[in-house]
Amino acid sequence: MRFITWATSPWGQSVPAHVAWGLIWIAIIAGFCFMIVHALYILVVAPPKRFAERKAEAVAAGVPERVPRHTLAARLFHWIMAASMLTLLFTAFLPKVGVQFNWVLYHWIAGCVLTISIAFHIVHASFFLDFWSIWPDRTDLRDAKNRVLRFFGKPAPLAGKFAKYPLENKLYHGAIMLTGLAAAITGLFMMKRIQTGIFVRNPYLFSEMTWGMMYVLHGLVGVGLIALVMAHVYMGIRPEKLPITKSMIFGWMSRDFYLEEHDTARWAVKPQSSDSSEGYAASDGD
Amino acid sequence: MAVFRDVMPAFDLLQPGSAAEAQQLLEQNGADAWVMAGGLDSFDWLKDRIKKPKVLVDLSGVDELKGIRVSANGVEIGAMTTLTEIANHAEIKRNYGVLSQAVELVASPQIRNQGTLGGNVSQDVRCWYYRGGWPCYRAGGDICYADTPVGRNREHAIFGADRCVAVHPSDSVPALIALDAQFVVQTAKGERVVDAEDYFVGPETDITRLNMLGPGDLLTAIRIPAAWAGAKFYFEKVRDRNVWDFPLMNVASATRLSGSGDIEQMRIAVNAVSPRPMRLKAVEDAVRGKPANAETGEMAGKMAVQGAVPLQFNAYKIPLMRNLVKRAIVGAGPGGREAA
Numbered sequence: 001m002r003f004i005t006w007a008t009s010p011w012g013q014s015v016p017a018h019v020a021w022g023l024i025w026i027a028i029i030a031g032f033c034f035m036i037v038h039a040l041y042i043l044v045v046a047p048p049k050r051f052a053e054r055k056a057e058a059v060a061a062g063v064p065e066r067v068p069r070h071t072l073a074a075r076l077f078h079w080i081m082a083a084s085m086l087t088l089l090f091t092a093f094l095p096k097v098g099v100q101f102n103w104v105l106y107h108w109i110a111g112c113v114l115t116i117s118i119a120f121h122i123v124h125a126s127f128f129l130d131f132w133s134i135w136p137d138r139t140d141l142r143d144a145k146n147r148v149l150r151f152f153g154k155p156a157p158l159a160g161k162f163a164k165y166p167l168e169n170k171l172y173h174g175a176i177m178l179t180g181l182a183a184a185i186t187g188l189f190m191m192k193r194i195q196t197g198i199f200v201r202n203p204y205l206f207s208e209m210t211w212g213m214m215y216v217l218h219g220l221v222g223v224g225l226i227a228l229v230m231a232h233v234y235m236g237i238r239p240e241k242l243p244i245t246k247s248m249i250f251g252w253m254s255r256d257f258y259l260e261e262h263d264t265a266r267w268a269v270k271p272q273s274s275d276s277s278e279g280y281a282a283s284d285g286d
Numbered sequence: 287m288a289v290f291r292d293v294m295p296a297f298d299l300l301q302p303g304s305a306a307e308a309q310q311l312l313e314q315n316g317a318d319a320w321v322m323a324g325g326l327d328s329f330d331w332l333k334d335r336i337k338k339p340k341v342l343v344d345l346s347g348v349d350e351l352k353g354i355r356v357s358a359n360g361v362e363i364g365a366m367t368t369l370t371e372i373a374n375h376a377e378i379k380r381n382y383g384v385l386s387q388a389v390e391l392v393a394s395p396q397i398r399n400q401g402t403l404g405g406n407v408s409q410d411v412r413c414w415y416y417r418g419g420w421p422c423y424r425a426g427g428d429i430c431y432a433d434t435p436v437g438r439n440r441e442h443a444i445f446g447a448d449r450c451v452a453v454h455p456s457d458s459v460p461a462l463i464a465l466d467a468q469f470v471v472q473t474a475k476g477e478r479v480v481d482a483e484d485y486f487v488g489p490e491t492d493i494t495r496l497n498m499l500g501p502g503d504l505l506t507a508i509r510i511p512a513a514w515a516g517a518k519f520y521f522e523k524v525r526d527r528n529v530w531d532f533p534l535m536n537v538a539s540a541t542r543l544s545g546s547g548d549i550e551q552m553r554i555a556v557n558a559v560s561p562r563p564m565r566l567k568a569v570e571d572a573v574r575g576k577p578a579n580a581e582t583g584e585m586a587g588k589m590a591v592q593g594a595v596p597l598q599f600n601a602y603k604i605p606l607m608r609n610l611v612k613r614a615i616v617g618a619g620p621g622g623r624e625a626a
Contacts, residue, residue, distance in 0.1 A: 104448060
């Protein structure tokens with residue numbers, strides 16, 4: 001199977017046109033394979049969760065019943081991004097599998113919404129939230145190494161509890177960031193090829209080869225996002241992850257879940273103040 | 287490496303004897319099959335080696351798809367009926383003259399002898415970039431070569447462009463829309479009958495085809511209801527070469543006048559301005575109850591071109607369309623001439 005569809009330009013050059021649409025099915029199959037393998041792993045192989053105890057548990061008494069995890073702005077960003085991402089995927093790929101409709105209009109509008117929400121998120125996360133909380137640190141890598149060693153029966157200390165985000169979350173964020181940015185940037189340029197009313201159309205902005213590579217990259221990250229989104233939705237509805245999913249809806253997670261999964265030193269929640277009527281405590285936000 | 291375009295690519299030639307057999311063959315071969323009616327559009331594609339079907343289903347031997355059947359409900363024209371037969375048919379000339387006028391202006395007598403109504407309404411666009419085999423949007427690529435600052439787009443769309451700016455090139459279609467015709471399509475799930483304007487698909491929906499026919503579908507007939515029989519008709523085609531050319535634009539209308547000469551009912555359609563033939567519903571509504579005169583025509587013409595977006599070299603189509611619509615209105619009047 002060829003991964004790229006090639007075309008011959010009017011000048012006789014062989015130029016890439018777009019990715020082979022068969023990759024859509026490969027991405028979908030990969031998404032389902034991930035779900036099956038992960039479900040089997042959890043069901044059959046995975047050892048029960050055990051974390052190293054830390055002295056920080058002493059602060060548990062000061063932890064509020066509802067631990068704030070995501071600000072309203074962060075939650076709004078997440079769901080707007082999710083809606084625009086799903087719209088983008090459906091409008092991009094349904095026509096390729098035979099469902100015909102006026103997809104270009106909805107696609108570029110959803111792309112604009114996604115791009116604006118990404119820009120907002122970059123500013124919001126950089127200046128108003130704890131920027132580094134979503135990036136893997138040394139502790140994450142050390143704990144991951146220990147978990148892997150213990151899984152294979154090698155001697156290793158128990159891994160510590162998670163910071164605000166488990167390493168898997170951080171890695172997923174990195175993957176979605178790279179693919180999302182690639183799709184958004186190439187998509188913005190591709191809007192120069194169609195009539196949108198936003199940009200003056202200029203199909204000569206790049207050479208045929210550059211345009212072709214851009215379409216291929218846009219397509220590759222697009223089909224990659226199919227698998228990534230499938231994996232994300234699957235994780236979001238897994239029973240053991242539901243408290244995290246709920247926190248993306250309501251903004252908070254329970255005190256028990258927080259203490260069970262998270263390291264109170266790496267993700268510190270300030271003690272509940274006496275005038276807090278809803279039981280929320282100040283937090284570093286997202 | 288040189289590209290040889292002097293012989294057709296190899297394909298299996300299938301020659302069904304009935305419409306049911308033809309539909310079955312199309313269904314069996316799906317997207318690998320190419321339907322050939324008169325062959326005038328098909329042979330261009332095949333000899334240029336741009337379309338390379340594995341199977342060609344030749345409908346020339348399907349007699350049930352040929353002929354014109356007249357009944358009290360109107361006329362049913364088989365999809366394989368030649369344009370010459372339609373142009374010369376007494377009943378069509380008498381009661382549905384706009385269609386005979388339209389098909390009589392298609393290409394040349396030789397082409398009309400071979401060309402069929404089904405083929406004429408289902409032909410592909412005439413954009414030379416697309417037909418030249420370049421990887422444009424319609425050909426599955428990601429650019430429109432005509433819609434560029436130096437692209438040759440004099441004949442292209444002023445309405446309905448969505449990436450592709452090619453226009454529908456048929457002369458018979460606006461007449462069929464004016465007559466409120468219905469298209470009969472055999473599909474794997476049975477027969478579908480759709481209104482003429484619904485048979486066509488714009489690039490916003492599917493950029494790779496001009497009509498609703500998918501793999502396995504077969505247009506079998508076109509039915510013209512008696513509702514517009516004997517109405518006042520108008521057809522006009524503007525082209526570069528009057529002896530033989532595709533339309534730069536054409537207009538067709540069917541009008542019923544009241545006793546006082548006002549427009550009681552009208553259907554009007556324009557083609558070669560958009561990837562889909564355009565029925566001008568707003569104009570039909572606006573002229574109802576008004577006299578079919580120059581003033582109404584002027585108003586209708588202005589209304590018709592609202593929203594037009596010209597390309598680099600086809601702005602002339604806006605005044606052309608305005609005038610054609612005006613002439614169609616005036617032509618529908620008591621003293622109007624049924625232009626051609």
